[in-house]
Amino acid sequence: MNSRSWEEIADKIRSIHFTEEFDLIVAIANGGIIPAALINQQLKLPIELMKLSFRNEQQKPIYDSPKLLDEMHFDIIEKKILLVEDRVKTGATLNYAKQLLANAALIKTFAVNGIADYSLFNESCFRFPWNL
Numbered sequence: 556m557n558s559r560s561w562e563e564i565a566d567k568i569r570s571i572h573f574t575e576e577f578d579l580i581v582a583i584a585n586g587g588i589i590p591a592a593l594i595n596q597q598l599k600l601p602i603e604l605m606k607l608s609f610r611n612e613q614q615k616p617i618y619d620s621p622k623l624l625d626e627m628h629f630d631i632i633e634k635k636i637l638l639v640e641d642r643v644k645t646g647a648t649l650n651y652a653k654q655l656l657a658n659a660a661l662i663k664t665f666a667v668n669g670i671a672d673y674s675l676f677n678e679s680c681f682r683f684p685w686n687l
Contacts (some may be wrong), residue, residue, distance in 0.1 A: 558682040564667060567675045568593045575663055578634040581605050583626060583652055586641035589685050590667050603629040605638075605655065609648045621651040635661040641683060643669025 568590070577600055582591035584604045591602050609621040636659045643649055643666040656662050664671035668681040 557676075557678050557680055559676070560686060561684045564684065565593055566591075568588060569597060571597075571673055572659070573598070573637070573663075573673065575635060575637075575661060577637045577661075578639070579631075579662070580637050580639055581629075581631075581652070582658065583607050583638070583640045583648060587639040589683075590641055590665065591609055591639040592686065594637065598637070600637075603627070605652055607648055607652060609651075614619045623628060623651075623655065628656065631656050631659045633658075635659070637663055637673075639665045640669075641667050642681065643671055643674075645665045646670070 562651055577598065578592050580595060580598065580600050580602045582588050584606045593604055605627060606624040607621050608624050609616060611620055613664055636656055638649065638652055638656065640649055649664055649671065653662050663673065666671040668676045668678060670677060
């Protein structure tokens with residue numbers, strides 16, 4: 556399993572050149588909260604949480620498909636959104652989140668690990684430094 560340090564992840568986030576100008580960062584909770592906070596250090600944008608669930612802590616699906624656990628209490632109409640997740644395995648959670656944000660003007664995705672519009676790594680075995 557590849558273990559990455561805080562410094563390595565923070566350095567890679569600081570080196571990303573986002574080609575779009577965003578209005579809002581939306582973090583998929585809980586996994587996207589820490590990466591969204593790190594990105595916020597660079598972009599200085601508001602962060603909102605989208606509480607979704609699909610997998611447990613061992614990364615095993617607990618539902619047939621992702622579920623929205625709490626209403627979204629923020630405006631997305633005509634917003635340019637950076638949607639942040641920690642890990643993208645199948646893309647199911649990210650795709651569901653994009654459906655929920657469909658009224659936004661633009662949605663680009665970020666993942667620490669996995670395939671997204673912006674991603675740091677794409678490794679099958681990956682350990683986050685914040686998962687102790």
